[in-house]
Structure formats: structure tokens, C-alpha cells
Amino acid sequence: MGNPKSKIIRRPGEKVSKNLKKSAWSAAFESLAMVILGILFVIWPDTMVRILAYVVGAFFIIKGTYGIVMYYTEKGPKAYFDSNLLTAVICLLIGVASFLIGEDIANVLRVIVGIIIIYESLVRISTASKMQSANVEFGKYMLALAIIMLILGVFITFNTGAVFTLIGWVMILSGVIAIVGDVVFIKHVNTIMDKLSGKK
DSSP states (O other), rough: OOHHHHHHHHHHHHHHHHHHHHHHHHHHHHHHHHHHHHHHHHHHHHHHHHHHHHHHHHHHHHHHHHHHHHHIIIIIIGTTTTTHHHHHHHHHHHHHHHHHHGGGGGHHHHHHHHHHHHHHHHHHHHHHHHHHHTTTHHHHHHHHHHHHHHHHHHHHOOTTOOHHHHHHHHHHHEEEEEEEEHHHHHTHHHHHHEEEEEEE
């Protein structure tokens, strides 16, 4: 029989390792969704722009209309300056604007996608830096991938002349880089935990 104390000590680490794997898989699937969306943007750029404008517009119009209806049916007009009503009206205006600007929504999407990519890359840079500080060998490769991802995010955010096809390609490349990093992390998560816990 093994030492019961060693099993008790191992359990928290095993739980953390399992949670890290779960989070990494979730991030990988989100990146896969970005890749698929990017492919659609590359194949059907004009169609996807129109669809996006209508989807975003419909979403905010429904959300805004629902918020206004709920405000008056539940609270009544006495609290007219309640922030919930203001939020609902803004949502409604955003929805209408999405229908009106149509294909110009590509510029808005470019900034949103760029910010998301930058955020995801910074998270991965932070993780890779911690891995390097724990002397995990492959941390430097994850760091390099995250930096490339960051560059792509900055490029698409500030490139005002980016066409929708280019946005799609950046989404594909960033998504693939993120998936590779996540899979590598999942594969070596036990090694990472051993390093951080001081095991050799």
C-alpha cells in the first residue's frame, strides 16, 4: 500500500492539473471557432459582412426592445431615468445602426477581432512567462507563438485599410497559433505542475 499522506498531498495538484486542462481545451475550442469563422470570411467575404450586419442588428434590436418592454411592464414609467432603460435604448440604436451601416460594419469588426486577439495573446504571453520562470523548456516556444499572435492582433486593429478577407486570414492564423499553444500546454501540463511544485 502507498503512503496515504502522499495521496492526500497529490490530490490538490491533480485537481489543479485537471482544471488547467479543462480551461485549455475550452480555449482551444474557442480558437477553433475563430478559425472556422475566419475561413467563412475568406471564402464569402461580402456575404459574411451582410450576414454579420443583420445578425448584430437583429440581436441588439431584440435585446433593446425586450429591455424597454420589460422596463415598462415591471417597473413602470416612474423610474424613467433608470439606467436599464437607457441601456435598452442604446441597444436598440446600435441594432438600427447595424442595419444602416451594412458593409461598413467590417471596420467595427476589425477592431473587435483585433482586441480579442491581443487579449488572448497577452494571456498566453503571461502563461508562457510563468512557465519559463519555472524552467519549463517549451515555455519559450509558447512565448514565441503568443508574440506572433500579439503582432497579428496589433496589425489588424490599426490597419484601417484591411479588407474583410485579410481579417479572415488573420483570424485563421491567430486561431491556429492559439490551438497549437493550447494543445502543447495540455500535453505538458503535468510536467508544468511538477516543475512548479519543485519536483524534478
